[in-house]
Amino acid sequence: MSTPVITEPASNPAAEPAVVTGAPTAAQRVTSFMPVIALVALLAALTIADPDFLTQRSLTAAVRTSAPLVVLAAGATLVVLCGGIDLSIAALCSLSTVFFAMWLPDLGGLTILVAVAAAGAIGAVQGIAHVVLRIPSFVVTLGGMSIFSAVALVISDAGPIRVIDRDATGWLNLYVAGYLPMSFFVALLVVAVISLIIKLTPLESFVRATGYSESAARLAGTPVDAVKVAAFTVSGACAGLAAVMLASRNFSGSPTMADNLLLPAVAAIVVGGTAITGGHGSLWRSLAGALVVTLLRVGLPIVGVPSAWEQILYGAIIVAAVALTLDRSKVLIIK
């Protein structure tokens, strides 16, 4: 027999029509609305626990505290979308509060721009180190975290620096239309502008391709390295902006001011449903995630849970949310 007839395998594809995932399944649709559902459920639960919670005043206060977290999470989301992770955002944010407080007397109103630019440049350096030296992003940013903390401690002499000139950031403490805190408005603006830029340019496909399959993207001619460096730059700049918000709220800069924001920011990203494996997700999701995290933080004392549980909750939420959103088809071996 020169030509063996292979009937079985040949008929198989015909019997089973190739599964083209067109419309998302019901379960997928529910998970994609998860952050919004969680947000509404949390609001409802808190209102039942304390009817005074759903007032304009307390909501305004909650939204105002969430602003730096929203900005931090939005920036880091870009890195996660590219398939990496930025663990240095909180330390970079602390360092930027020190920069801001130190430079304010000399530079005045320009300080905001300079601080954001400096943080962006530091982020870019991390991105370049990641791309050129080919070190995993979490190692680079873990090292960065350590370095930034050290620099912040040294230049500030390990103490807070008071912000005396309050005019430069006074506008951040105003209210838009009397209700919406300016800092949150700026945070929304940042999310909207970055999302729009990504949406209206080829960047969206670049970022997604890099996140979903870096080697395929590289072969298809996507400027993968440039996209990654840009993502780290934006992440750094966002950390700088968050630092300006924090410094304007606390009237000081300190080398450890934002250090406890790392976990909430990572939680915000993964609770929003952005897959840690990259590709899937958006900045708007992180906005919803940041609001969920803030509501948890504000809400726990209202329900009467000691604040020590906050940490435990963050830990559990991060693991659970990553487990739900992980793209398992991509990583065969989980390290």
Next chain:
Amino acid sequence: MTSPAKADTDVVVPPRPRPRRGVSLLDAGPPIALVVIFAVFAALSSDFRTVGNVQNILDAAAVLAVVACGITFVLMMGSIDLSVPGVMGASAIAVALLVANNRNDNAWGLLGILVAVLLGAGLGCVSGMALVSLRVPSFMTTLGVSAVGLGVATLMFAGVQPNITDEMLRGWAVNRFLGLAYLTWIAVACVLVGWLIQRYSRLGRYAYAIGGAEEVLSLSGVKVAPYKVAVFTLAGAFYGLAGVMVTSQLSAGLVQAGKGYDFAAITAAVVGGTLLTGGRGGVLHSAVGVLLVTVLTNGLVQVGVSPYWQGGVQGLIVVAAVSAAVLPQRRRNQVTK
């Protein structure tokens, strides 16, 4: 042309396996670097080259050495462990509340220490279980477990610092044997135990194999998952013991007992020649790395550099060491996440 039959009878002699000449740079580099750095600091500072200071360095390395023992097993598998601060904090507070202290009437002594170590092992087990059953990458599960550990520690701390009055545990940090604190000897014992586990137990050998080629190991019929959980549990037990040691040094339980040790331990392991990609290095490598990091920290302070730079120096070292380790593979078309 040789017939197939003849070819079959030809005996192909495999090239004789030749022993590797010398030691690879990865193995020999760190000890050489240790000697060089030690010599440089000894030349620069007269305070550095005293017997008392060498004792100080060894005593200061004790806690880090125990943490590094644990984290080495995780790194050998190719995973990463960021849960050190949480696990150490929880066990530090737990042991402070279980031995004789000013908060309650417990005086469990050694049993209390054992419970604290088991608590560490339990938290490590949680990381491993989350990694294996939920299939969440280890840097995320351990970040979460670290937060959980810190939360548990804060709950137990309850606003009042537990100061220990247990003479044995306090004595560990003060009493000396052959010029070194008991804690240092405990660390030496841990390194020894760690090395024996790595060298002679199935757990240690499989940890290597998982880091080297996990697919191959599971294709050859080894159930990888239980070993992964066991490695994280073992690492957790080491961190738990490290937390106990910090409590002994401070005579008090602190939530922040493990702050910074995660990064310092990763630095030590990487500098010692344990690759973050797994499959290389070992406990002895990490022990050399621990001495390197501690000598560097001590020496820089002796030379007059602000101690605040400590973390920054470690950060630079990690980035440099990791990039040097991946240098040979640069040309390969591999994806770096």
